[in-house]
Amino acid sequence: MSSSAMNPPIQDQLQTLTISPLTVTLKRLPHITDDLPNLQTQTNPLQSNSFYHPCDDGFYISHSDVILRQIVFDFSGNFPSSSPHLAYHRAGPRKEIFFDPKQVCAAIVTCGGLCPGLNTVIRELVVGLWELYGVREIFGIKAGYRGFYSGDLIRLDPKLVHNWHKRGGTVLETSRGGFDLQKIVDAIQNRRFNQVYIIGGDGTLRGAVKIFNEIQRRKLNVAVVGIPKTVDNDVGIIDRSFGFQTAVEMAQEAISAAHVEAESAPNGIGLVKLMGRHSGHIALDATLSSCDVDCCLIPENKFYLEGKGGLFEFLGIRLKEHGHAVVVVAEGAGQDIIPRSDSEKQKTDESGNPVFLDVGVWLNSELKRWWERDHKGELFTVKYIDPTYMIRAVTANATDNLYCTLLAHSAIHGIMAGYTGFVTGPINGNYAYIPMEDVAQAKSPVGTKDHKWAWVRSITAQPDFQFTT
Ligand SMILES: Nc1ncnc2c1ncn2[C@@H]1O[C@H](COP(=O)(O)OP(=O)(O)O)[C@@H](O)[C@H]1O
Ligand SMILES: O=P(O)(O)OC[C@H]1O[C@](O)(COP(=O)(O)O)[C@@H](O)[C@@H]1O
Numbered sequence: 501m502s503s504s505a506m507n508p509p510i511q512d513q514l515q516t517l518t519i520s521p522l523t524v525t526l527k528r529l530p531h532i533t534d535d536l537p538n539l540q541t542q543t544n545p546l547q548s549n550s551f552y553h554p555c556d557d558g559f560y561i562s563h564s565d566v567i568l569r570q571i572v573f574d575f576s577g578n579f580p581s582s583s584p585h586l587a588y589h590r591a592g593p594r595k596e597i598f599f600d601p602k603q604v605c606a607a608i609v610t611c612g613g614l615c616p617g618l619n620t621v622i623r624e625l626v627v628g629l630w631e632l633y634g635v636r637e638i639f640g641i642k643a644g645y646r647g648f649y650s651g652d653l654i655r656l657d658p659k660l661v662h663n664w665h666k667r668g669g670t671v672l673e674t675s676r677g678g679f680d681l682q683k684i685v686d687a688i689q690n691r692r693f694n695q696v697y698i699i700g701g702d703g704t705l706r707g708a709v710k711i712f713n714e715i716q717r718r719k720l721n722v723a724v725v726g727i728p729k730t731v732d733n734d735v736g737i738i739d740r741s742f743g744f745q746t747a748v749e750m751a752q753e754a755i756s757a758a759h760v761e762a763e764s765a766p767n768g769i770g771l772v773k774l775m776g777r778h779s780g781h782i783a784l785d786a787t788l789s790s791c792d793v794d795c796c797l798i799p800e801n802k803f804y805l806e807g808k809g810g811l812f813e814f815l816g817i818r819l820k821e822h823g824h825a826v827v828v829v830a831e832g833a834g835q836d837i838i839p840r841s842d843s844e845k846q847k848t849d850e851s852g853n854p855v856f857l858d859v860g861v862w863l864n865s866e867l868k869r870w871w872e873r874d875h876k877g878e879l880f881t882v883k884y885i886d887p888t889y890m891i892r893a894v895t896a897n898a899t900d901n902l903y904c905t906l907l908a909h910s911a912i913h914g915i916m917a918g919y920t921g922f923v924t925g926p927i928n929g930n931y932a933y934i935p936m937e938d939v940a941q942a943k944s945p946v947g948t949k950d951h952k953w954a955w956v957r958s959i960t961a962q963p964d965f966q967f968t969t
C-alpha cells in the first residue's frame with residue numbers, strides 16, 4: 501500500500517473551530533502621555549541603524565500586537581464565560597518613540613536578594629540604551645532603593661560594564677529596606693532622571709508601584725519599568741524568573757555530593773537545604789533533574805516527622821531497603837513545626853520579610869535524635885549540606901544570560917515607546933509588557949495538585965503527609 505493511501509491528505513486531517521464566544525481582554529498599560537498628552541514623538545533611531553533592517557515586515561511591533569496568557573483551549577468549544585482571557589502588549593521596538601534619546605537620563609537600581617544574571621541585565625540595559633538608541637546619560641544607583649537618596653551615583657557606559665555579565669552578584673550592590681517614597685521620588689526629580697529601571701522581586705515591585713503612582717501624582721515626565729528578579733522563581737504571570745535555571749543547575753552539585761556521602765555510609769542520609777522562602781520551585785526542579793532525591797520537602801506541602809505517614813517512618817523504610825537516602829528541603833518548608841519562641845515568630849528582615857529558622861539544622865538534629873531513640877547502636881550518618889548562597893552568588897549560565905539580554909532590551913524598547921508602570925517578561929515564550937501592579941501582586945506557588953508535583957511523588961515514593969489521625 502502506498503503511503504498516500506494509508507494517510508489521508510493533510511487538509512482532511514484538519515478540523516476547524518470557530519472561537520466566536522471567546523472574549524479576550526487586553527491589559528491596558530499606563531503611558532507617559534496619560535498625564536502629558538502633548539509630548540512629541542520621533543522616529544525610532546533603529547530606522548537608520550545599519551545593523552538592523554527595519555524596512556522588513558514585522559520589524560516594528562505595533563500597539564495592537566498582543567500575547568495571549570492562556571494558550572491551552574478545549575477544542576470542543578466549551579469556554580468558561582466567567583473568566584476573561586487576558587492579552588498583554590507584545591514587547592519590542594515601536595516605530596515612533598516618545599523620548600528624545602539626547603534628553604534621556606536613565607537610572608538603574610538593583611534591590612532585594614542576589615540572583616544570577618543581575619549584572620547581565622545591568623550591562624545589557626547600558627549597552628542597549630547606548631547602542632540601540634544613542635542614550636549617553638546612564639547612571640547606576642548604589643545599594644538598592646536607599647541609594648537614590650543616600651549614595652553617590654555611578655556613571656555607566658559600555659566600556660565600564662563590558663565584562664559585568666561574567667561576574668556574579670550585582671556590581672551596583674543591593675540591599676533590603678530603606679524604602680522612603682518621598683525621598684526616592686524627590687531624588688528622581690532633583691537628579692532629572694526620566695527613565696527609571698528597577699530590577700527586583702515582589703517587594704521591590706510593590707515599592708516600584710508606589711514610586712510610579714507618586715510620579716503620576718506629581719505629573720512628572722518620568723517612565724518606570726520593573727524587571728522581575730527572584731532566584732526563588734515565585735513571581736507570577738511570567739514564565740519564570742532569570743537566574744532560576746542557573747540556581748537549579750548549581751544545586752545539582754550539592755545533591756550529587758549528598759548522594760555520594762549517603763551511599764558511602766551505612767544508613768547514610770544526605771540532607772540538602774535549598775533556597776525558597778515561600779515556594780519550593782528550586783527544590784522541586786533540582787529534585788526532578790537530579791533523580792537522586794528520595795524526599796523533597798517544600799513550603800507548599802506541609803510535612804510532619806513522627807507516626808504513620810511521617811518523614812521518619814518513610815526514611816526508616818528507605819534505609820532498610822536501599823541503605824541510604826537523600827532529602828532536599830526548601831528553606832521555607834517545615835516552619836510551622838519548628839519550635840520557636842514568641843520573639844522568633846515576630847522576626848522580620850529590613851524589608852519586612854519573615855526571618856525563618858534554619859530547617860536544615862533543625863532536621864539534622866531531629867534525624868539524629870530519632871535514630872538514637874529508635875535504632876540505638878546501629879550505625880547512622882547524616883551529612884548536611886547548605887549551599888544556600890552558592891546557588892545564587894554565581895554567574896548566570898548561557899540560557900539565563902540570553903534571557904537577561906532579551907529582558908533588558910524589551911524594557912528599553914517599552915520605555916522608549918512611552919509605556920510606564922510596567923514589567924517585562926516572557927509569557928508562553930513571548931516577551932510581553934505587563935502592568936507592574938499585576939506582577940507585584942501575583943504569586944507563583946508550586947501546584948501540589950499538578951502533574952509536576954505528582955511526578956516528584958511518583959519517583960521518590962515519598963508520603964503526601966496527609967495522614968491525620
Ligand atoms: N510593600 C512595600 N512597599 C514599598 N517598598 C517595599 C515593599 N516591600 C519591600 N519593599 C522594598 O523593596 C526592596 C526589596 O524588597 P525585598 O522584599 O527585600 O526583596 P525582593 O524585591 O527581592 O522581594 C527593599 O528596599 C524593601 O524596603
Ligand atoms: O539572606 P538574604 O540576602 O536576606 O536572602 C535570603 C532570601 O533570598 C531569597 O533567595 C530570595 O529572596 P528575594 O527574592 O526576596 O530577594 C530567599 O530564598 C531567601 O530567603
Ligand SMILES: [Mg+2]
Binds near residue numbers: 612701702703730
Ligand atoms: Mg521577595
